[in-house]
Amino acid sequence: MKKKTKQNISMLLFTLPALIVYAVFKLIPAISGIYYSMTDWNGLGKGFDMVGLDNFKEILSDKYYWQSILFTLKYVIVMIIVANLIALLLAATIESRQRAKGLFRTIFFMPNMISMIIGGYMWMFIFTKVLYYMADNWGMTFFDKSWIGDPKYAFIAIIIVASWGSVGYLMIFYMAAFQGVPMNLKEAASLDGANSWQTFRHVVLPLIQNAVTICIFWTLNAGFQVFDVVYALTGGGPGRATQTAAINIYEEAFRGNVRYGYATAKSTVLFVIVMLFTAIQLRLMKRKEQEL
Amino acid sequence: MKKIFGLMLTACMVLSMTACGSQSASTTAPAETKAQATAGTTAATTATAEPREAELNIMMSFPQYMDQWETYCKQFEDKMLAEENIKVKVNLEMPSSDQYESVLQARLSSGDAPDLYTLHSNNIATYYKAGNLTDLSGEALAGKIYDNVKATVTQDGKLLAVPIESQAWGVLYNKDIFKECGLAVPETLDELKNVCAVLTEKGYTPFMLAYQEQWVPQLMTALTLGGKVSGEIPDWVDRMYKDEGSYAEVKDIFGPIDLIMQNGTDRAMETGSEAGSADFANGKAAMYVQGTWASGTIMTTNPEMNLGVFALPINNNKADTLVNLSTSTTLAVYPESKEMDLALKFANYVLDDKDSSALFEACSFNPLASCHTFTPSSWVADASAYVAAGRSYQDLVLPQAVTDEQGKLLQEYYVKSITQDEFISQMDAVFKEANKQA
Numbered sequence: 056m057k058k059k060t061k062q063n064i065s066m067l068l069f070t071l072p073a074l075i076v077y078a079v080f081k082l083i084p085a086i087s088g089i090y091y092s093m094t095d096w097n098g099l100g101k102g103f104d105m106v107g108l109d110n111f112k113e114i115l116s117d118k119y120y121w122q123s124i125l126f127t128l129k130y131v132i133v134m135i136i137v138a139n140l141i142a143l144l145l146a147a148t149i150e151s152r153q154r155a156k157g158l159f160r161t162i163f164f165m166p167n168m169i170s171m172i173i174g175g176y177m178w179m180f181i182f183t184k185v186l187y188y189m190a191d192n193w194g195m196t197f198f199d200k201s202w203i204g205d206p207k208y209a210f211i212a213i214i215i216v217a218s219w220g221s222v223g224y225l226m227i228f229y230m231a232a233f234q235g236v237p238m239n240l241k242e243a244a245s246l247d248g249a250n251s252w253q254t255f256r257h258v259v260l261p262l263i264q265n266a267v268t269i270c271i272f273w274t275l276n277a278g279f280q281v282f283d284v285v286y287a288l289t290g291g292g293p294g295r296a297t298q299t300a301a302i303n304i305y306e307e308a309f310r311g312n313v314r315y316g317y318a319t320a321k322s323t324v325l326f327v328i329v330m331l332f333t334a335i336q337l338r339l340m341k342r343k344e345q346e347l
Numbered sequence: 348m349k350k351i352f353g354l355m356l357t358a359c360m361v362l363s364m365t366a367c368g369s370q371s372a373s374t375t376a377p378a379e380t381k382a383q384a385t386a387g388t389t390a391a392t393t394a395t396a397e398p399r400e401a402e403l404n405i406m407m408s409f410p411q412y413m414d415q416w417e418t419y420c421k422q423f424e425d426k427m428l429a430e431e432n433i434k435v436k437v438n439l440e441m442p443s444s445d446q447y448e449s450v451l452q453a454r455l456s457s458g459d460a461p462d463l464y465t466l467h468s469n470n471i472a473t474y475y476k477a478g479n480l481t482d483l484s485g486e487a488l489a490g491k492i493y494d495n496v497k498a499t500v501t502q503d504g505k506l507l508a509v510p511i512e513s514q515a516w517g518v519l520y521n522k523d524i525f526k527e528c529g530l531a532v533p534e535t536l537d538e539l540k541n542v543c544a545v546l547t548e549k550g551y552t553p554f555m556l557a558y559q560e561q562w563v564p565q566l567m568t569a570l571t572l573g574g575k576v577s578g579e580i581p582d583w584v585d586r587m588y589k590d591e592g593s594y595a596e597v598k599d600i601f602g603p604i605d606l607i608m609q610n611g612t613d614r615a616m617e618t619g620s621e622a623g624s625a626d627f628a629n630g631k632a633a634m635y636v637q638g639t640w641a642s643g644t645i646m647t648t649n650p651e652m653n654l655g656v657f658a659l660p661i662n663n664n665k666a667d668t669l670v671n672l673s674t675s676t677t678l679a680v681y682p683e684s685k686e687m688d689l690a691l692k693f694a695n696y697v698l699d700d701k702d703s704s705a706l707f708e709a710c711s712f713n714p715l716a717s718c719h720t721f722t723p724s725s726w727v728a729d730a731s732a733y734v735a736a737g738r739s740y741q742d743l744v745l746p747q748a749v750t751d752e753q754g755k756l757l758q759e760y761y762v763k764s765i766t767q768d769e770f771i772s773q774m775d776a777v778f779k780e781a782n783k784q785a
Contacts, residue, residue: 294764
């Protein structure tokens with residue numbers, strides 16, 4: 056009994072620094088956010104009134120907000136598929152190499168170390184300058200698309216940049232999972248006459264299911280909150296065609312009528328949506344995981 | 348062993364956290380010792396007192412004039428040291444104009460307000476109500492500002508900000524291309540159409556389009572609305588604020604807007620304002636709907652450029668062809684500034700009898716106070732000629748949400764995802780919503 060308390064205290068001490076940071080920068084703002092979502096605070100004035108659930112009622116008929124949620128949903132779905140497939144492919148390719156594993160791992164992980172806002176501006180330069188230069192001077196006319204102005208191509212551009220930034224991170228998870236697959240199982244499979252695809256599909260994939268769960272969870276979560284890539288590339292434009300939920304909230308809070316209270320209500324709704332989606336995803340995928 | 352290691356780790360963490368906390372304490376320490384030191388020396392010799400150390404935080408919204416203002420702040424630091432024996436450290440921040448407002452609002456609401464900050468004169472009323480502005484009527488600078496400019500920064504008889512950018516602007520054009528094609532400045536929409544036709548025929552692109560940032564297309568509504576409303580329906584803005592007007596009354600604005608969009612450069616959505624200015628300077632197009640504030644970028648890109656300004660025609664009524672005369676950027680003093688005295692000194696220094704002229708000339712701002720004695724650049728003179736002939740209007744004061752929405756919708760209008768009628772109904776709705784929130 057005594058030993059247990061001691062252990063608990065020492066564990067608490069270890070986590071305390073992280074816990075304090077988490078509480079101060081995440082927990083307290085999140086809780087006070089729910090309070091502010093029921094006010095009409097404009098972020099500038101020193102006073103505000105409680106308006107109860109009026110903000111939430113207004114959200115129900117806010118066309119642009121639901122449009123941005125739909126766009127975000129589309130982004131999340133495409134990102135889950137594209138980013139995870141590429142990451143899985145990269146991990147498998149690199150893992151199967153005999154030499155220079157470290158080099159490739161570093162190269163593909165590199166974009167993850169650059170802030171996405173900077174990465175976004177870098178890609179903006181590529182889309183608005185480099186590609187047009189190639190189209191005009193080297194005859195690569197298929198690059199001559201309206202990469203920012205046409206919502207269709209803007210979406211492709213956003214997916215390219217977002218995948219570029221996140222694939223390296225996901226790849227690390229998958230590589231670690233690959234390394235955890237016991238060699239003898241793969242050997243047994245090949246002795247039984249399975250080709251490499253069959254081995255992957257029926258032996259490796261079930262065993263890395265937990266990595267898949269984590270990676271999809273991460274993409275889902277990060278995707279719903281996407282801001283920097285889109286902000287740097289298109290700013291949500293043309294008009295509101297590529298506006299994500301986070302950008303819609305940002306504009307409500309800092310632009311136009313500067314409605315902090317209403318914007319906070321919108322983020323509360325977004326929080327509930329994200330929570331629902333991740334809870335469902337975790338439930339569904341946990342069931343599939345295999346234990347060795 | 349493990350235990351010791353663990354203990355050491357926790358100790359490290361705790362230490363690193365407290366280190367951050369104690370920083371503020373350690374920074375104040377030298378000031379105290381300095382004060383003690385000065386106290387000691389003043390007893391002996393009062394003449395060579397240690398200079399007092401102070402910091403002044405200034406936030407401004409025009410990164411394009413960073414160099415000029417940094418130099419000016421340096422001059423201020425030297426002046427203070429020489430005249431007042433204060434060692435001032437001016438911290439000048441210049442967030443990009445796109446994000447400036449958000450940054451400023453965040454700083455004001457978090458109690459981390461800069462001592463001096465720029466704001467658009469349209470926002471003076473809001474900031475005044477929120478108690479974020481200091482009355483400057485009693486300062487020396489008040490006597491220097493020209494009366495018509497002073498009116499734009501005064502509320503309830505109080506001078507609330509120092510005007511910095513007061514400018515007349517319209518459409519920028521390349522005088523050399525116009526001369527080569529034998530074109531005169533257009534006065535009506537038909538003449539503008541003719542200008543476009545001639546330019547196209549001679550192989551020039553008439554208009555530079557740079558719509559990536561929403562504030563640039565928005566300039567078209569600023570000019571067209573201003574001209575139309577001031578020329579024909581002066582009560583439009585008032586009625587809009589009372590929910591009694593509609594954008595349908597100013598449908599004329601689409602005349603020039605359509606013309607500009609049809610006769611513009613490609614890839615408008617992929618071109619930012621700075622890139623647009625540079626391309627325009629290099630002769631990629633003959634005209635550019637952009638304020639004279641872009642002249643800095645244009646003239647550095649091409650110092651040989653022969654830059655001119657004309658008023659954008661809205662229709663064939665010459666009375667609507669006006670340049671915009673507005674005070675945009677002003678400098679305000681935060682009332683709860685810790686260095687109030689210094690902040691006021693800086694505000695006065697902006698209109699200093701000796702140094703202000705050079706600063707305003709370097710930034711190619713318009714002269715707006717009696718201390719400004721320089722000859723303005725050619726494009727400023729062009730625009731001033733319209734003002735002198737009485738062909739200018741005071742910038743319309745519209746709610747920020749309306750201005751933002753105009754930029755957004757013009758982008759959509761350009762990529763053809765909305766029609767004129769949708770533009771009109773959406774703008775009416777946004778104006779009503781802004782009235783409701785105000």
